[in-house]
Amino acid sequence: MRLSRYFLPILRETPKEAEIVSHRLMLRAGMIRQESAGIYAWLPLGLRVLNKINAIVREEQNRAGAVELLMPTIQSADLWRESGRYDDYGKEMLRIKDRHERDMLFGPTNEEMITEIFRAYVRSYKDLPLNLYHIQWKFRDEVRPRFGVMRGREFLMKDAYSFDLDEAGARHSYNRMFTAYLRTFARLGLRAIPMRADTGPIGGDLSHEFIVLASTGESQVFCHKDFLDYEVPPADIDFDDASVMQGVFDTWTGRYAATEEMHDKAAFEGLPADAQVSARGIEVGHIFYFGTKYSGPMKAVVNGPDGKETPVQMGSYGIGPSRLVAAIIEASHDDNGIVWPDSVAPFHVGLANLKVGDAGTDAACADLYARLEQAGVDVLYDDRDERPGAKFATLDLIGLPWQVIVGPKGLADGKVEVKRRRTGEREMLSPDDAVRKIAG
RNA sequence: CGGGGUAUGGCGCAGCCUGGUAGCGCAUCUGCUUUGGGAGCAGAGGGUCGCAGGUUCGAAUCCUGCUGCCCCGACCA
Numbered sequence: 231m232r233l234s235r236y237f238l239p240i241l242r243e244t245p246k247e248a249e250i251v252s253h254r255l256m257l258r259a260g261m262i263r264q265e266s267a268g269i270y271a272w273l274p275l276g277l278r279v280l281n282k283i284n285a286i287v288r289e290e291q292n293r294a295g296a297v298e299l300l301m302p303t304i305q306s307a308d309l310w311r312e313s314g315r316y317d318d319y320g321k322e323m324l325r326i327k328d329r330h331e332r333d334m335l336f337g338p339t340n341e342e343m344i345t346e347i348f349r350a351y352v353r354s355y356k357d358l359p360l361n362l363y364h365i366q367w368k369f370r371d372e373v374r375p376r377f378g379v380m381r382g383r384e385f386l387m388k389d390a391y392s393f394d395l396d397e398a399g400a401r402h403s404y405n406r407m408f409t410a411y412l413r414t415f416a417r418l419g420l421r422a423i424p425m426r427a428d429t430g431p432i433g434g435d436l437s438h439e440f441i442v443l444a445s446t447g448e449s450q451v452f453c454h455k456d457f458l459d460y461e462v463p464p465a466d467i468d469f470d471d472a473s474v475m476q477g478v479f480d481t482w483t484g485r486y487a488a489t490e491e492m493h494d495k496a497a498f499e500g501l502p503a504d505a506q507v508s509a510r511g512i513e514v515g516h517i518f519y520f521g522t523k524y525s526g527p528m529k530a531v532v533n534g535p536d537g538k539e540t541p542v543q544m545g546s547y548g549i550g551p552s553r554l555v556a557a558i559i560e561a562s563h564d565d566n567g568i569v570w571p572d573s574v575a576p577f578h579v580g581l582a583n584l585k586v587g588d589a590g591t592d593a594a595c596a597d598l599y600a601r602l603e604q605a606g607v608d609v610l611y612d613d614r615d616e617r618p619g620a621k622f623a624t625l626d627l628i629g630l631p632w633q634v635i636v637g638p639k640g641l642a643d644g645k646v647e648v649k650r651r652r653t654g655e656r657e658m659l660s661p662d663d664a665v666r667k668i669a670g
Numbered sequence: 671c672g673g674g675g676u677a678u679g680g681c682g683c684a685g686c687c688u689g690g691u692a693g694c695g696c697a698u699c700u701g702c703u704u705u706g707g708g709a710g711c712a713g714a715g716g717g718u719c720g721c722a723g724g725u726u727c728g729a730a731u732c733c734u735g736c737u738g739c740c741c742c743g744a745c746c747a
Contacts, residue, residue, distance in 0.1 A: 242696065242708070243682050247740055267739065321671095322746080339747090373671065373745060380747095387747070439747090516747060550747050584706060619707040626707090637706055647706090 231577070233612045237274050240624055250446055252559035253378030255568050259628045261555070268375025268383030275628060276555065278576035280386065283551045283558075284365055286417050286573060287388050294410035294469050296361040296390050301343050303367055307333035309342040312528050322370045336369040341524050341546060344391040348542070349530035355395045358532065358542070359403055363390030365551065377448070379552045380512070380560075386552040392545045395534060397521070398472075400543035404436050404519050405475035407547040409463050411440055411515050412482065416462040418554060419571025420561060422514060423457045425487040429518065436545070439489060440515035444560040447510030452498045454485035455507045489513075512557045519545040568629030569652050577610040579668055580630040582621045584637035586613055591636050594646065598634060598661055605669035626651070632668050 239260040247264075248254040256262050261276030272280060288298065307325070310316035316335075324336040337343070344362060352360065365388045375383050392403035408424065415422035422440040429437040441451050460482060468474050486498055489511070498506060525531070525541040534540050562569045572578070579602060583595040595611065602609045610630060612621050618637070625633050635647040645658040648667055659667060 239680085241681060245681070246676095246683095249741080264739090368747085370746075374741095374743095376740085385747070513747065548747060553747065582706095588705095617705060617707090617709060619705095619709080622707045624708085635706075639706065 231608075231610050233610055234614050236610070238628070239273065240627065248378065250377050250380070250560070251563055252380060252446075252556035255559055255563060255627070256378055256556065259568060262379060264378075266383075268372060268381070270379055270382060270384070275576050279555050279558075279570070279574055280551055282574040282576070283418060283554050284386075284388075287365065287414055287549055287551060290410045290414040290417070291363050291388065291390060293413075293465070294361075294406045295359075296363045296407075296410075298364060299347075299362055300364045301337075301340050301347075301366060303337055303369070305335050305337045305340075305343055307335055309346055310335065313342050313345075313524050314527060315342065322372065324369050324371050337366075338368055338370045339387075339546075339548075340364070340366075340389055341391065341544075342528065345524045345528045345530045345544070348391075348393055349525075349528065352393070352530075352542075353532060355532050355534050358393055358395050359399055360393045361390055361403060361406070362393075363388060363547070378556055380448070380556040382552065385550055388549040388551060390547040392547070393525075393530075394543045395532065395540065397543055400519055400521070400545055401436065402472045402475055404517065404545050405472075405479045406469050407517050407545070408438065408482070409467065409469065409475055409478045411517065411547070411549070412462050412478070413465070414549065415440060415442070415514065417573055418558060419573060420514070420554075420558065421458065423451075423453055423487050423511075424482050425451060425453070425489050425511075426483070426492055427489070427516065427518070428492065435483075436519035438483075438517055439513050440517075441487075441489065441511035442514050442557050442561055443507075443509045443511055444557065445510055446560045447512045449511055449513075450490045450493075451488070451509055451511035452490075452493055453487035453507050453509075454501055455505045456485050457482075457487060458507070512553075512560060514554055514557050515547075515549045517545065517547040519543075563629070566623070567627035570629045570631060572631045575608075575631050576628070577608040577630050579607060579609050579632040579634055580625040580628070581609050581611045581634045582618075582625060582636065583611070583613055584618045584621065584635060586615045588638060590641050591638060594641055594661060595636050598636065598646070598665065601661075601665050602669060605665065607669050634664055634668070 241258045244254050245257050248257055259275060260273050262270045262272055265271050307316050323338055326334045328334050367384055368387045369384050372383050375381055394400040394403050420442045422442050424438040425441050427437040427439040463478050486501060521543055522541040525544055531539040531541050559568050581595060581599055583591050585591045599609055599611045629651055631651055633649040640646050640658055644660055646661055646664050647656055648659050648664050649656040
């Protein structure tokens, strides 16, 4: 993409409403624009990152055996009356009426709808287990939205719903998603630690929040330092093997880890002093098992092997991609701007022509641009007639993993500069070597 | 939902107290110079001063009401 033809509205000054670093940087880098409190338009650069995250989330959901569908944002109130949540949900739910004065709502989540879909088609235990997910916009009318997309009212959520015949099956489904989440966050360049969450009236040990450690995190968390080194399950792990999945779960829940709400001070202080990690954290995922909470009242039942009807055992699994964009920035930035992990960067490399209009740099850039694109690398080519300083500042701000800087000085030696954003490391290479280094 | 702020060009702000018809920096446009870490000079365009009433010869400025947005707290993916 040529920057001269792109839409990248960089701000030099920080809008005053932005408090936390991810919000500031997202506004400055032209990723989002606030349209109302807690409601944002995603500008091209932001959308690219969001789509990259979605793609990784999808791959890992599919790998774990979940199946994608897409449910609407607007739901009928009747569905929620069936589960009893229409009255329970309170003002967080945005309620609307259609032209026929029917009660509708902008979905804050989809348990009711997925249960309705399931019960409409599935009759036999032979169709289980089943895990359906979608990635869709949700709306929760927060009293006080803040921190940009970290705590918006409209937000994108991947929510998966598992259906099993019995509790053992449900536990396996839970463990699959647990494993998929570990892989997903790792691929996004994050270290996420599963922490035991409140299970509410269901009880049991099957609810976890996945917390990313970041100094600017919203809540205080406590964990054993071993979590920082645990190995993430490999891509070829057998999701169908219940004992393998249970092993992952046991490992990753075997040490102390809790958010402030669930914190057990005595237990934490019982750990060796050098194993105690007390840090700030951001919740990026939440999974839970809730049995027949919805399948019971909504009559989502299957015939078991014994011919008897039983309500299905359900669980749900959420990840917030829009929030993740901010969380990744919180965990990965410096004074000059964002530092994207390779896997979610909006472009892989920024190509800066330091002297637009100079035959030498123009030709060298055109050549590099074509070759990198041909090699399948996403390039943002800064071909604007700007001063070098402005280009450096822009590239650092938007945080592309690689920068290729082409100026007359280097070119005189047949070299271009290749800079790694994360480390600041730079080297002068021939265009051939530069392409090889970045594409190879 | 309680408490506190704030609203002036795309962004950041001054002007308001003491009413006289809007200004600064950045950004944008034009020209010349400049070109390896957010350039310089000269010129230009862009604002019904959040909205609605009121006071006044005259309101960004004073009064009343409303709304948006932000911050702290309670709440939350």
